[in-house]
Amino acid sequence: MQVADMASVLCENCSRLLKGFAVNLRTVCRVFRERVRDVFRELSHCTCFRIAPERTYLRTTQELHTLHHLYDDGANLLNQKSLQALSTLAASENIDLQMSAAVYYLHLSHHLTSPLPNTFVEPIMPLLLSTDPDVQKTISLSLVNLLIQNNVCKELVIEMGMLVPILELFQSGDATAQCHSCACVAMLASAESNRDAMLVDGIIPLLALAKSYDPQVQQNAAWALLYLTQSDWSTRILCEAGAIPVLVLLLQSSDSEVQFCSCSALCNIAAIQEHHPKMLSIGSHYLLKSLLILMSSSVQKNSAQACRCLQTLSNNVLMQEQLMELDCVLPLKALLKASAAVWTEPAITLLSALSAHPPNNDILISEGLVDEIGELLHHHRPSSVIIAHSCKIITNLCSSCMGQQAVMEGLCLSGLLRALLSSTLADETLLHVTSCLYHMMTLDPVKSQLLPTVTSEHVSRLVKLSGQIRNAQLSYNCAAIISTLEMSEEMVELLRPHYMSMSEYLLAFLQKKDVKFQQLVIITILNLKKDGDFSSLLANSELEVQLWKVHAQTEETRRLLQMIQPFSPSPVIP
Template identity: 75%
Template sequence: MATGFCGNCSRLLKEFTAHFRNVYREIEQQIREVFRELSQCTCFRTTPERIFLRRMTQEFPSLHLLYEDETQLLDQESLRGLNSLASSENTDLQMTAAMYYLHLSHHLKSPLPDAFMEPVMALLLSTDLNVQKTISLSLVNLLVKNNVCKELVIEMGMLVPILELFQSGDATGQCHSCACVTMLASSESNREAITTDGIIPLLALAKSYDPQVQQSATWALLHLTQSESSIRILCQAGAIPVLVLLLQSSDSEVQFYSCTALCNIAAVQEHHPKLLSIGGHFLLKSLLTLMSSPVQKNSNQACRCLETLSKNVLIQEQLMDLDCVLPLKALLKTSSPESAITLLSALSARPPNNDILVSEGLLDEIGQLLHHHRCSSVIITHSGKIITDLCSSCEGQQAVMESLCLSGLLSALQSSTLSDETLLHVTTHLHHLMTWDPLKSTLSVTITSDQVSRLVKLLGQTEYPQLSYNSAAIISKLEMTGKMAQLLRPHYITMLEYLLVFLKSKDVNFQQLGIVTILNLKKDEDFSSLLANSKLELQLWMVHVQTEETRRLLQKIEPLSPSSVNL
């Protein structure tokens, strides 16, 4: 079978495999010799340790097959041996037990029996740093794989020695203990215990000069921002200035963790004053800088954080003063523009921002974006909203007509992958845009035959009445030029059926829209000819009779004028 590798690559891979096997055999032999010597020493005349070490010596060559027979290594004999080793004052014996747990943590598939957690606690309390590092790494692995109950770890008091490892000064030990805290914090019931004693030392580690320690501490802090109560304690402990400074870290993971933590904090509005209390708009400037990061997830996360903050009017004003539009436009050209378009949508919702957004050429970028992302619901929905918002001024309407915005929205109608909800947004925006005469004329000229066919099809969308209503509303406003009549004529018979449903509706709004649409289509003689003596014309007459009867009855009642009714 062909491998797909060239001769040179195949040779290198074979050499690497052979070298790896040799190294593995050497390590295996060394470990076996250590266990053999330990088992023969007179220190192990007590039964549990001697039996346990003899088994370790005999079975170590096949420990990598642990997953095939876990019961033998989790029996009562093994438990007694681990308890004896862990409680010994000999650090070498403690390390033996810690190594056993480390191997277990890599290969165990079933839950670790609760009784096997007692030796773990003893090993965490060891006076030997290497033992503590090894057992804490084992605990991380077991927590990651859900082999142990997170709540049990807290109940057994393991959090205290884990947090004490923060003070060890050893980067590896600090990273392991931070990882333990992170995994424990994923359980909501554990966060209170962690926030009570762990926040201050975590914040201290987050300022570490060791990048790995800083990353681990920031990761743990992020997990503590998953509930409002722990966020409140974090803020009271001074976490915000630390997290803001970490946005400028040289480590991209630290940037991401701190930015995500700040985004979670920003979601709780009561903390906005503290977020803004750092002088010189430091937070906003740092997030805007991070938006230009070459690491895509960091730039997107900075955008999300700013979008969360932008619900505050004061922050919106500050963002506009800091020229946020330019970096946002740059993000629209990346492969993941969703976060940028969401933030711009929030900014466009505030009228004072619109003149700046128009003058910065945002609508040109939106038009391009719509044509490149025709199947993205997020982009289409927010783009339509931005276009509608910016059309509130004459300059905005002109910019829309000069861009690809209208053709982009129309092209979205043709997507077969968009949900009805997204299509509802598209048709709502198109209908709204047609309330301005210049845009109505441009849309009527821009629309294609396929797009007209799609509107007619949506007109019959009885399962989603509002989508049907929007489609009819657009058709009712199309300028019936010769070209437009030519595009609509193939659909007249179908439209007669759909409009008949409108007129028979109990909803007066649908009836009125049906009449308005018919009135527009009657500007073409071909439609008028089809309408004559049709079921639709008969229904029109019935609606007319009903309306006249209603008007006559109302005249008899002589209802009060709206102004005289006490609402």
């Protein structure tokens, strides 16, 4: 029964009240309807109501049927009906339909476990060219995910012309769109064949985005620049476009990932010698100061990367001088104390390069570097890189009396002997250890300090390595150390058990055509003959027979040389 009918059977007062209620109710309903319509009109423009296809407002029954094909088979994301639907929706002028296609690609990017067929890549292009920024942001994010998972061929994306709309997103002014476009460029640039295309139109806007105040945009721009420095040609173009000052500026970023990417990019640039003047020309040693500050970062991968960058630059003598002026030794020593070898190795590599420049050595010694090296060699299990560069540093620093004194007073010598006994070191690392030890044995003050610490284990190890045949230089180094051992009573006792083994490797050395091995044998035998037991062993042995053969050959060579009259050395021809 309507309100008006009810009013006819009621008293005048009740009828009046009900009629007034009816008027108010119609007014309230009209206002409520208008407010609901306004709310849903605003909501329809928000991306929240565009993310799921089921929330998209469709205008025709045919369009609804097209979208239905995308979801009518949840187990098969890539069928012909889905392709036709995506192509139709992507080409539509209806923004809601375009968003539906973009969201479906986003769904694909999260669930696809195999490469996306080329035919499914084609509808991405019209979505990138959409006039709606939300569609562009959604499809560019989908493309980033697909590229990261290697579900889309990077070269195909370039061939289809997608780079142009991706680069246009740089200029959108929207931080999210810029972030997605930078990430796309970074992934596309990771394919070397695409880098040329990146450089044509992308460098200048990319450098501009690297200066963005939005951390995520800055991070993705730095990431893209890092990928572009992985080829010599693109690196050269980047530098010509002014990338170096921008990358140096990014070292000061508050974002650790931006710091890492920019530092890694600078490290790649520094690998090409021709860029050094430009890198070092930034006023007041700005690059070196920034790298030294970053080297003290609490984020260890950044401090290690800064150290690698400095080490790459360290071939430049001018840079070394500037580094020493900036008191670089202290932060480098701090890195030597790091618990993980991955952080220590870049520091000791740079210190090794600095020690190879003699003017730096007095400062390095006075800063206590020798003590730090000794500690490192006594570390539980120092890496091969640490041991190799420790040996180089010790050798370099011992070129002065002050360095020799520091080595004798510290733990370096015992550390070297400790490394010699390690059964886990590769031949390449043992070469550094034995070369350093042999050098120490040629320095009389150091030798006098080293000899009393040599034990039977050390002698056994040296003899064993001298007799191995896989690495001739390692054999030579070890035999050379043995040849320098003074035949004191204690040393003779250590050597006697090995006379037979030593005779075997000495015989093998004599049979080599390399004169340096033959000369080492003669020096060793001359030293060992100070012990009567060895002299007895040598008498009438195969070693002695071979020794006389070498003697006869040498005499014959000398006689033939004397026949050349007049005999004068020829000038050395460069």
